[in-house]
Amino acid sequence: MTHSLHDLVEHGHIVICCGTGGVGKTTTAAVLALEGARRGRDAVVVTIDPAKRLANALGLAELSNTAHEIDRALWDPEGGAPSNGRLAALMLDTKSTFDTLVTRYAESPQQAERILANRFYRNISGALSGTQEYMAMEKLHELHEDGGYELIVVDTPPTRHALDFLDAPQRLLRLLDNHIFRLLMMPTRAYLRVASVAVQMFLRTVSKVVGTEVVEDVVAFFRAFEGMEQGFRERAERVMKLLADSGTRFVLVTTPRRDAVEEAEFFAQRLAETSIDVDALIVNRVHPRFGDENPDGLRRRAAELAASAGAAADPAVKDAGSRLAALYDNLADFQEISEREATHLTGVQGRVGGAAIAHVPFLATDVHDFEGLREVGRLLFEPAEVRG
Amino acid sequence: MELTRFCSTSRVVIVAGKGGVGKTTTTAALALAAARTGMSVLILEVEGKSGLSAMFGRPPLTYEEMELAPGIRARTLTPDEALLDYLHNAGLRRISKRLVNSGALDVVATAVPGMKDILVLGKVKQLELRRAADVILLDAPAAGHAVSFLLSPRGLLDAVRVGPIRKQAADVIDMLSDPVRCQVVLVTLPEETPVNELVDTAFAIEDRVGVSLGPIVVNGCYPHLEVIEDEDEIERDAQLADVFVSERESRDLARAAEFRARRQELQASEADRLADRLPLPQVRLPFLFHAELGRPELDVLADAFTTGIEALPNA
Incomplete structure (x- = not known):
């Protein structure tokens, strides 16, 4: 159709x-x-x-x-x-x-407020x-x-x-689903006691690079967000x-x-x-x-005209020839670009x-x-x- | 200004535009022009994918340097790779893969605005300090992102109060604000919206980032051709030159000439408007009618770039 x-x-x-x-x-x-x-x-x-x-x-x-x-x-x-x-x-x-x-x-309005005030959220909403x-x-x-x-x-x-x-709806859901960050949703500071060495190392790494403040913002965000993923997921599916x-x-x-x-x-x-x-x-x-003339033919014509103009003795004939040569070159330019665009x-x-x-x-x-x-x-x- | 002088103005040239x-x-034309003066050039490609290597007839770029032409090396410089490097250098090699693969970089990068940009610019700074080449060309991210890209270190200083990333941001600012180390070359087309956006970008970069601006590159300028647009004049010239031009051909020639003339006028007026609104020298690169960008076309553009620079007064 x-x-x-x-x-x-x-x-x-x-x-x-x-x-x-x-x-x-x-x-x-x-x-x-x-x-x-x-x-x-x-x-x-x-x-x-x-x-x-x-x-x-x-x-x-x-x-x-x-x-x-x-x-x-x-x-x-x-x-x-x-x-x-x-x-x-x-x-x-x-x-x-x-x-x-x-x-x-x-x-609750309190949950909304906590999220809206979170620094990590403010960055997500503007920049992610x-x-x-x-x-x-x-x-x-x-x-x-x-x-x-x-x-x-x-x-x-x-x-x-x-x-x-x-992919955008899924990507956001993936971010919310990230398993490392699920662990982060545990009560503040408790994350430091999580048995997984990998998670501890990860958190330490992140803290080392960007400072503990940032990590705490992220933790607070994921905790505040808890319970809302379902609504987001359903919405994303409807979209x-x-x-x-x-x-x-x-x-x-x-x-x-x-x-x-x-x-x-x-x-x-x-x-x-x-x-x-x-x-x-x-x-x-x-x-x-x-028109539909082929650019190579036009280019040859331009070259011939330019050559005979070069050979002409009469300046008026010379000028007329060069002006015509320019016109053929110009037409050849556009036929070339047009063919290339079509390709x-x-x-x-x-x-x-x-x-x-x-x-x-x-x-x-x-x-x-x-x-x-x-x-x-x-x-x-x-x-x-x-x-x- | 002599080309060698231009090329040795700053060690890093950031090429930016929508x-x-x-x-x-x-970027490719500039690299070629610089390499011709005998300088070594390193091109850094921030967005993974670009046609840069194909223009030189080479396979796609990787994070490892590759030679594109004699004197011209190139590589990619993506945030994920820059982060791995960074962690590696910080002695955190074991954790680094996990950090990137788990998508955690996205979360951390979101938590710290401009983090990805800082990683990239930090790597550029490292290469610059190491004198990785005489000229380092950075093919910057597209769109209005150029300004936020260059502003990222300042934003980061506000967001992160401690840690090595903060130090990194401060070092990047030092590099950006030193004209001997770094300048920005903005690229535009001689058309209304691109010119307007370039002017906004240029002011934002000067006022808010404090990076020195080099000449503006106006790309895609029709090579000037003097053409007559009137069919009667074409007929008169045909008689004078004693050649036959059919009526149909004469019409096609006239219409194509008219189109050329209008676009030339429009481009000239946009370039003038740009000059009025932005007191920076312009270097014009020609629109290429004849062929796809390949090595011979790059040479044409490098010639045009050289001519354009040489026509500028010494700064």
Whole structure:
């Protein structure tokens, strides 16, 4: 079955945009949510780290944990969208999302307080690799359960291995499950009497390197956390289920650069291993192609023109020849880069099977307002008109 | 400025920039340019995976040094490996494997913000003190992480009040703040968002980290080509030069020329804007239309780097 972008924004419930950093994921996510709203859907886009001007356009001057509805006049200036279409945006605040989670699952307000005040927790919630990914998924789950949105488009954090968010819930659980730290959950100081030599040595090592204070923080954290893992585990399982749901669509975003494509391919493979289909592959910043002449032929033509220009006596003929040679060289440059980009993309395009594939050419300026988002929307959704 | 002079400005050059701007490519070009002056170069790759060795036609890097080209050695420098080294040197060899394998490093690293970065920078400092090479190039972590990476020792001094890690952090700060020992070369593309982010990063690094900034590398600049965009002019030139250009070909030539001209203008205006907002010299590296990055392309980039440095006034 071949997927289409129209189907994605018209019928998808959750759309997850993944890809490596710097490929235009945030912009793509915003465009998809906008196109959903323009088709009458109640849409929200969850962004992670938007460029400042785009964030401002979306009304996201600062981190906000609740979605904020965007004034209709901004995203639908001509008033052509169905009246039930709505567009909202949110910029993920990892730490406060985590705090909310802790407060929700704590057995008592005192337990929540102890955790929130713990130094180790404060570091986890801000810095542990994977926390941002997990919280993006958490926010997604919350919007799905309580938000009432028809279309939720999620940008994913720009990690080097962009699929980290799929593993994030498990990774956090693994941390909480770590057997060494289970031992640490015993009453303070008692850990020093634990029979296991290995654990004692371990603790002594850690204390030697970073000081006993840090070790005590960690111990206090795990003790405070006791009893909450179950809630976290159930939550993580529900998030995983949601990711595998048929209403959840995956959009792979890349550029035609070799390194970005390699990352996208790795990504597609990982999704396939998890039995997840890629519904769309969006390739940003594609060099345009001008005609179908072969670059070697053009290059030869340029060389011939340059040679005869060099031999010409008349300066006017000489100049005309060199100008033409430059034009052929330039065309050859673009045919070469275009062929190379196509070669780079072959592998990933083959791997994503029936996915909708869309190319967005290099744009003259960066996208930082609704007009820009709409322009990308046109390139994605009405390619024939634009290229004709 | 002469290239040799540039290369002997500081013993460690940290190459930083957002993902996708060509940090690794710049590192490779810089290494090649420095090696040509007869200096020995050691490249340290912080993120396990990168295309660096492939550019030189060599197998993937490991924690053991490997020669990439005459005068250029390279190795990885990941936090886990740096920790093992550290524990080993501290006489804690037996416990070290367990610490890393149990995932305990993650917990400890979380407990101490910037711990992983400190381990890596501590190892860089050790190599620098040992004079492991005339020039040590560090291919820094991507994204906005460069600032937090470089700020890590200061954060650690606040978090950890005792122990060898604290000493390590203090030593790293000494290295970072001494321009003879260390400078940062920032890489960007001549495009709007990368330029904005580079400016923010540069100010953050100068104000908050206190590391000396070298020239900015602007990567991916289209080699300048003077092209006419008008089909009538193309036809006139064809007649003058007495060659046949079909109507269709003339249209393709004109459209490609127009695209080139617009992008050249855009790139020039972004480079100017960068110069306005950041009073640092720029070295421009060309966009490579013709082929994938391999050894010959690296030579082209090293030439461009050399030319760019030589065009700068002596600091």
